[in-house]
Structures are given as structure tokens and as C-alpha cells.
Amino acid sequence: MKKIFLLVSAFVVTNAFSQVEKGSVLIKNGTVLTITKGNLENTDVLVRDGKIAQIGKGLAAPSGIKVVDATGLFVMPGIIDAHSHIALDAINEATSPVTAEVWEGDVINPFDMDIYRALAGGCTASHAMHGSANAIGGQCQTLKHRYGTYEADALVMEGAPRTIKFALGENPTRVHGGNNIVPRTRMGVEFVIRQAFSEAKEYMEKWDQYNKSKLVKGFRGTPPAYNLRMETLADILRGNIIIHCHSYRADEIYMLLKVCKDFGIKRLVFQHVNEGFKVAPELAAAGAMASVFADWWAYKFEVYYSTAYNAAILVKNGVVTSINSDSNDLIRHLYHEAAKTQKYGALTDDEALALITINPAKQLGIENRVGSIEVGKDADIAIFNAHPLSVYAVPQYTLVDGVVRFDRKNDAADMRIMPDPKENLEMATLHEYNGHNHDACLQNTEFLFTAKIFGAFNQE
Amino acid sequence: MRKSTYIFLFCVCAVAAVAQMPKGTYGTFALTNATIETVTKGTITNGTVVIANGKITAVGTNVQWPAGAQVIDCKGLRIYPGMIDGGTNLGISEIRSEPRTNDFNEVGDVIPQIKALTAVNPNSALIPVTRVSGVTTVIATPEGGLFPGTAALINLYGYTPDQMFAGFDAVVMNFPSSSRRGFFDRRTDDDIKKDTEKNLKQLNEVWEKALQYHKLDSATGGKLEYYPELQALLPVVRGQQALMIEANAEKDIIAAMKWIKERKLKKVILTGVAEGWRVAKEIADAKVPVVTGPVIALPTREYDRYDQAYANAGVLKKAGVKLALRTNQTENVRNLPYMAGFAVAYGMDKSEALRAITIEAAEIFGVAHQLGSIEVGKSATLFVCDGDPFETKTNVRHVFINGWQVPMVSRQTQLYDEFLKREPGATRD
Numbered sequence A: 001m002k003k004i005f006l007l008v009s010a011f012v013v014t015n016a017f018s019q020v021e022k023g024s025v026l027i028k029n030g031t032v033l034t035i036t037k038g039n040l041e042n043t044d045v046l047v048r049d050g051k052i053a054q055i056g057k058g059l060a061a062p063s064g065i066k067v068v069d070a071t072g073l074f075v076m077p078g079i080i081d082a083h084s085h086i087a088l089d090a091i092n093e094a095t096s097p098v099t100a101e102v103w104e105g106d107v108i109n110p111f112d113m114d115i116y117r118a119l120a121g122g123c124t125a126s127h128a129m130h131g132s133a134n135a136i137g138g139q140c141q142t143l144k145h146r147y148g149t150y151e152a153d154a155l156v157m158e159g160a161p162r163t164i165k166f167a168l169g170e171n172p173t174r175v176h177g178g179n180n181i182v183p184r185t186r187m188g189v190e191f192v193i194r195q196a197f198s199e200a201k202e203y204m205e206k207w208d209q210y211n212k213s214k215l216v217k218g219f220r221g222t223p224p225a226y227n228l229r230m231e232t233l234a235d236i237l238r239g240n241i242i243i244h245c246h247s248y249r250a251d252e253i254y255m256l257l258k259v260c261k262d263f264g265i266k267r268l269v270f271q272h273v274n275e276g277f278k279v280a281p282e283l284a285a286a287g288a289m290a291s292v293f294a295d296w297w298a299y300k301f302e303v304y305y306s307t308a309y310n311a312a313i314l315v316k317n318g319v320v321t322s323i324n325s326d327s328n329d330l331i332r333h334l335y336h337e338a339a340k341t342q343k344y345g346a347l348t349d350d351e352a353l354a355l356i357t358i359n360p361a362k363q364l365g366i367e368n369r370v371g372s373i374e375v376g377k378d379a380d381i382a383i384f385n386a387h388p389l390s391v392y393a394v395p396q397y398t399l400v401d402g403v404v405r406f407d408r409k410n411d412a413a414d415m416r417i418m419p420d421p422k423e424n425l426e427m428a429t430l431h432e433y434n435g436h437n438h439d440a441c442l443q444n445t446e447f448l449f450t451a452k453i454f455g456a457f458n459q460e
Numbered sequence B: 001m002r003k004s005t006y007i008f009l010f011c012v013c014a015v016a017a018v019a020q021m022p023k024g025t026y027g028t029f030a031l032t033n034a035t036i037e038t039v040t041k042g043t044i045t046n047g048t049v050v051i052a053n054g055k056i057t058a059v060g061t062n063v064q065w066p067a068g069a070q071v072i073d074c075k076g077l078r079i080y081p082g083m084i085d086g087g088t089n090l091g092i093s094e095i096r097s098e099p100r101t102n103d104f105n106e107v108g109d110v111i112p113q114i115k116a117l118t119a120v121n122p123n124s125a126l127i128p129v130t131r132v133s134g135v136t137t138v139i140a141t142p143e144g145g146l147f148p149g150t151a152a153l154i155n156l157y158g159y160t161p162d163q164m165f166a167g168f169d170a171v172v173m174n175f176p177s178s179s180r181r182g183f184f185d186r187r188t189d190d191d192i193k194k195d196t197e198k199n200l201k202q203l204n205e206v207w208e209k210a211l212q213y214h215k216l217d218s219a220t221g222g223k224l225e226y227y228p229e230l231q232a233l234l235p236v237v238r239g240q241q242a243l244m245i246e247a248n249a250e251k252d253i254i255a256a257m258k259w260i261k262e263r264k265l266k267k268v269i270l271t272g273v274a275e276g277w278r279v280a281k282e283i284a285d286a287k288v289p290v291v292t293g294p295v296i297a298l299p300t301r302e303y304d305r306y307d308q309a310y311a312n313a314g315v316l317k318k319a320g321v322k323l324a325l326r327t328n329q330t331e332n333v334r335n336l337p338y339m340a341g342f343a344v345a346y347g348m349d350k351s352e353a354l355r356a357i358t359i360e361a362a363e364i365f366g367v368a369h370q371l372g373s374i375e376v377g378k379s380a381t382l383f384v385c386d387g388d389p390f391e392t393k394t395n396v397r398h399v400f401i402n403g404w405q406v407p408m409v410s411r412q413t414q415l416y417d418e419f420l421k422r423e424p425g426a427t428r429d
Helices: A001-014 A113-119 A170-175 A186-213 A228-237 A250-262 A278-288 A310-316 A328-345 A349-354 A358-364 A444-456 B003-019 B126-131 B189-220 B228-237 B251-261 B274-285 B308-319 B334-344 B350-356 B359-364 B411-419
Strands: A023-034 A038-048 A050-054 A066-069 A074-076 A081-084 A123-128 A136-143 A161-168 A242-245 A267-274 A289-292 A319-322 A381-384 A397-398 A403-407 B030-038 B043-052 B054-058 B070-074 B078-081 B082-088 B134-139 B149-155 B165-174 B242-247 B266-271 B290-292 B323-325 B382-385 B396-401 B404-406
Touching: A023 A381, A038 B404, A081 A267, A081 A328, A081 A358, A113 A123, A113 A328, A113 A403, A123 A358, A123 A381, A123 A397, A136 B334, A161 A228, A170 A186, A170 A278, A186 A228, A186 A250, A186 B359, A228 A242, A242 A250, A242 A358, A250 A267, A250 A278, A267 A278, A267 A403, A278 A289, A278 B350, A278 B411, A289 A310, A289 A358, A310 A328, A310 B411, A319 A328, A319 A358, A328 A349, A328 B334, B082 B323, B082 B334, B082 B359, B126 B134, B126 B334, B126 B411, B134 B334, B134 B396, B165 B228, B189 B228, B251 B266, B251 B274, B274 B290, B274 B308, B290 B308, B308 B323, B308 B334, B308 B350, B323 B334, B323 B359, B334 B350, B350 B359
Parallel strands: A023 A066, A023 A074, A081 A123, A161 A242, A242 A267, A267 A289, A289 A319, B030 B070, B030 B078, B082 B134, B165 B242, B242 B266, B266 B290, B290 B323
Antiparallel strands: A023 A038, A038 A050, A074 A381, A123 A136, A136 A161, A381 A397, A397 A403, B030 B043, B043 B054, B078 B382, B134 B149, B149 B165, B382 B396, B396 B404
């Protein structure tokens, strides 16, 4: 019986992801930036069925295979964004300081034009995150940018570890404290998280006890009440979910390090973490990772004492660091954001490129699949006309699983999959404030305090 | 100088940097052995720029400098005129989400008498962060209703607004917009249309009043009662002061140009112009100068090509539009050279991009006799860098503003110095 069950579940699992398209292609004669194994001049990369099959000089093209001539071009692993909100229909379940039960995987929008625009910036995977309204927010979903599909599930990166959003500081205290619900302060945030973990620990112990007792012959007890929120939190305690925590100030970062230590939680990535540089030694000692902006600062008080040298200080102190977007604009030029660490802190080319490839892969637990150009890895590849850390670099092709999903020369100007027949074609939307309002993380909380957040931007 | 003296000086500087922002230095300087990008008169290799009394007093390969001049060897380095950002909130906003720190949005729809220069905070922490990247001069722009105030061109060094004022101010007008303001703008298409029409009606009423006020004022020899907003519009109506008109959507740009033409306005600058690429020829034909940006931005319509915003400046320039760039930023105005770089990556001629953030900006703002190129007699407002100034990793080594050598220190560099190797580290001794 057990065998049949395994067989059936294996079938179900494969079937659920069977719609993922895989490509085969030979990328000829490029400068290959492997990230993990140096740079290779005039080198070919052979892709078969979505995987990198061979790297070398003068590889023969198997018959019928598509060939991309990369002469004079730079071939790098697809860029990975560890903090994004694109391709999502909802960002915040801002109804409670703890909402571990909700999951962004339920609200994926495969038609979002931002996915294509990200591909046009060489970005092949993103971490679709819940917002920062709650101290413990919802679960996130790592996506691959398989733009062109009608299937929401086809964007899910199969096998990527589970992750969850936490948030410290101004956002959770503003959203809930403003409505007389704990937390209103950074003290309250710590309490909310400790309380949630403590309750989850009790819940987990009750279930462990029940599962153990149930094996005893003649046991007649009833199971504890099932609670999805507690299940999720217990999975964090068990090490099955990686925490990605929105944070800015050094004190709150330090607080969560201590809380996680007390509960034996080891998989912890800080997001934004603008003052991470102030506690870089502590982050390094705890093995916690950091995903930062290159230069965003001063858009709110808790980032007033920031520095664009943050990434460089973290890297030089031994913290696994990435640069993320948190923006549908920035996600299109993360290669440029990474290059800023060469101005602010003189990182090497390899160090700077790792910030947007192998390091975010490590933070999402997918470093065995993506983040470098190595035989056996997924063929998620970005091809540029100049070194990607140059301001003049323009992505030419972007491949996901060996399928060319962006082709600068041959793609149509209008790449919408599902045009709205009622769309007013003359309507322009100005995005100029998106670059510096930085409140993407608070989308779907407008009902709580519309005037307070957006008042300053609604002056027209 | 002996080694120990160097070490001593280094220690003094290090202590000063941690304790407080060091002061600027005024004097006579010779920047020698440099590649000089004059912008207006070609590139000079192995040349010298002499700075005295706040001005550029000599430029060339065979140049003498006064005895006592401080010589800065610029071997392997390049000299450029300071970069000019044609539209920011710098100086009048410190932290955008903290309303008490915002001084760009006064109450009222028609308030051209409200002056950005008044509220420029010379001690904003954002200013040193910006100028050490070579952006020396910016427009500080008020935001809000139809006429939200008067913008000012400021240099990013000085201790009073008047010391910073760079000789140009302009009344700002937001041409009635038919666009959505961003993802948070939930108005229906019909509501947007009604708002646009209402605003246009209001604009025309205000302008009509301003014209009448001009006639009455002329007839009475300036003896009218205090009427602040119309008085502030007088120099604009009379063509003595520039009007900066913000318009972004295609039909708003067209409507704005028609509005300008009907009123025969000469001193006008179009700003924003996000969809300028759709009507580049018409803008060029109308001979209206443009300040466009941000370059690094999203397309304005879902069906537009993904790189349309990057390419906009280049398309405008190719059509022959007189052009400056802006970041439309506050805390990251330092990214202006990268905006120029992206414009180049997506089709703009490199020398045109440089001109757009130097001499052409200066010409549009009527300050080309002072700023925008490395020429004798101009203000010594320039920077020295170690590579292509648009290239991301290039470092700026020296900045001069009106002859003042600016300290290459900002809060961000101070935090770097303090925290790169924090003491104590993780273990407490």
C-alpha cells in the first residue's frame, strides 16, 4: 500500500510541473563569467533539456539545436533577485501581526508585464515576497521568470525551499500599533515573535507527543486541533523554512539574531538590512545572511543613517550578501546596482557579480540549481553586449531552463500576453515616484492609513 | 615631508573626519597633468586647469600658475565641468516619508510666490552625499498643484541659500495631467478626464487674470494692491522669467505646446516629457527646450517597449531638441551620471549625453556664462575623476564648487570609515 502511495504521489508531483518548458541550445564563443570558476574566453556553453550539459571551446552543435552566436558577448548566470513583489496579485495580509498561514504561491500572476521587463534586465528568478506589514508575514515563493506561460504554477521554481517574510521596525509598528494592536514599538515586535515561536513550540510538542502516543497499541486519545499558522511556525523551528526578515536598524537586527538563537533557528536572511554594516561581525558569527539595496537611503527615518558602502562592509566582514530590487524598476538593472559596490567599497568583479547570482541563490537555498554557470545546473543564463558591470551593458538574450525568454533584437515591442480589450490606450501611468517611494512592501495596506502613506505623493 | 609628518597629518584628518565634517578650502589651485574634457572646446590631454578667486583662470597644455598655488597632480585623472541635475527635491526635503522634513509642497494650487530657495537647507545630510559624486548644481523644485512655486538652481556648497544660489529661478507649472500618477492612483479613466478638464479651465482662468494684472500694472506704473500670486506671475507673463512646464503624457505634451504657442511664450522649458519620444519632431519644431528624466524608469504604458524610458532622451536629442537631464530624485541625485550612461547604452550619443548634464543644461537655465564647461572666466565648478564619469565604478577624487575645494567626505563615507573594521568587533574585550 505504501509503495502504491509513493508511486501515486510521485506521479502527482511530476504531473504538477510537467508544463515547464525546457530548451536545448548552443551558446557559441562568448566570454563566460561562471562566477564560481572564473572567466572563460571564447567559450561555448551547451544546454540540453534545460540543463547546462557542457562548457568548453569549439563544441559541436548537435543536429537540430538552436545556436546563439555570443561572439563579443558576455555570458553570465541569470540574475537572481532575493526580494521582489512582481507577478503577485496581493502583497500584504495586513490583518494580524502574525499571518504565517498565508502564501504568495496562491496569488501568482503569470501575465504581469514586470516579469518580461525583469527578463529584459537579465533577471531569471525572483523571490516573490509577502509585504512587511506584519512582524511575521506570509510565506513567499521563489519564481522562475518563464514569461509566456498562462499557468501560474509554471512560474513556481519546483523544489525551491520554503521561505517566510518577517518584518521589524517602522512598518509593522505603524500598521498595527496605529490601530492599538501590539506591536507599536520595537519592544513589541520582539514580544510578538517570541510569543509566536513559544506557542508554536508548545503546539509542535503536543503533536509530537500525540504522534508518539498514537503508535502505542490501544491508544485512544484525540489529536490536538490542527492550526495552519502554528504548523508553519513549527516548520520554521524544525528548520524547514528560511526566514527572510525585513529590517533596517542595527538594534532590531541584533534582536532577531538573539531570538533565533534562543529558539535554535539557523536559517535566517535579513532583507534591506540598511544598518547591517553596524552589526556585520555579529551577522557573520551567526551565519546569518544579508540582502541589501545598493544605494537606497533616506526615504524613511530608519534608513537615514545608511551608507552605500553597506554591501562592501558586509562582504569584507564575511557575510553572504546579495543585492535585491524590491522594485519592478530596479529588478531590470540589478547588474548596474551590483556595479555600485565597485564605486562604494571597491569590490572585485567576482565579488560584485556574486551579489546578484550565487549569493542570492544561497539565501534562497537554490545554489545547487542556479547562480553560476556549471555543468549540471539549470540553464538560466543572461547574455550581455558588454561586461555586465559596465553602465553601457545591454542584455541581449535571457534564457530560463534553456528557453530563450528575452531576445532584444527579435522580440515585439508589445509583449503583453493578455491585453485588456477595454484598456484606454492613451492612458499613461507615471512611475517616477516608484523609484523612491519604496513602499512596495506596504501594498495592500492602504485601507489602514491611505492618507498617511500616500498623502505626500498625492499632491497634484 | 618626512614620513612621520604624513602619519601625523593622516591622524589629524582621520580624527577630524570622525568628529565633524571638514571645511572646504578656498584659494589658488593648479590641477596639472590632467585629461581635460572642456565640453565646449574639445579634450585637452596632459593639461592644466588653474583656479583662482573662484574662477577658472587658465586652461591648456602650456600654462603658468601663480606662485603659492596648491598643485594637485591629476596624472591619469580627468577633469569635467560639474554635473547639473535639471530637477530634484534636494535641499527642500530630507526624508520623503517624514512630512515635517518636506518643504517642497506648500498649501495651495496657485502659489508661484512660494520660493524653493527660501527653504533650501544648506546643512542637509543629503548635499555632501550628492556633491562628492560630481553633481555640483541642481534645480530644487517645489511640487504640488497648478503653480506650486518657484524653483531655484543651487550649487551644492555654501552656508546660506544665497551663497548656494546659482543665478536661475523659474516659476513651476504642472500642466493639467491626463496620466495616472502611479500604482496607488485608483481614479477611473472618467474621473481623470474630469480632473484634467477642471484643471485646464483653472489654468486658463489664472493666466487670463495674470494678463489682466499685467495690463493694469503697466497702466498704473506698478501701483496695484498686494496680490502675491499674480505679482509672482508678472515676470513670467512679461517674458522676463522662465516658466518650467511639467508635461509627460503624449497628449499633455501636445496640449502644453499648443498652450505655449497660443500665448506666444518664449521663456519656457518643458519638464518631465516622459513620452517625448512619441512627439519628438513636434517638440524640436516648436524649439522648446526640455528637461527630461528620470532616464532609469519604467515605460509609461503596458504595451510600450521595455526600454522606452531609457531611450527617450536619445530620441529627443536625435530629433534636435535642446535637452537637459534630471533624476527627479532627492537622496540619490548622485545617480545622475548613471542616468546619462543608461541614455547612452540605449542609443544617445555619448558626447550629447555629457552636454545634456553640463553645457546644455547651463544654456537652458541661462547660466552658460558661469557653468557647464571648462573655460577661462567661468566659475570653478568642476570635478576630477579616475575614469569615464558615467561608468559605475568610476571614483570622483576632487570636487570644486565656485572655487571652493569641497571635502570628499559625507555621512556615508564617515560610516564606512567607522564600520569597515568595527572596534570592538564581535567579541567584547
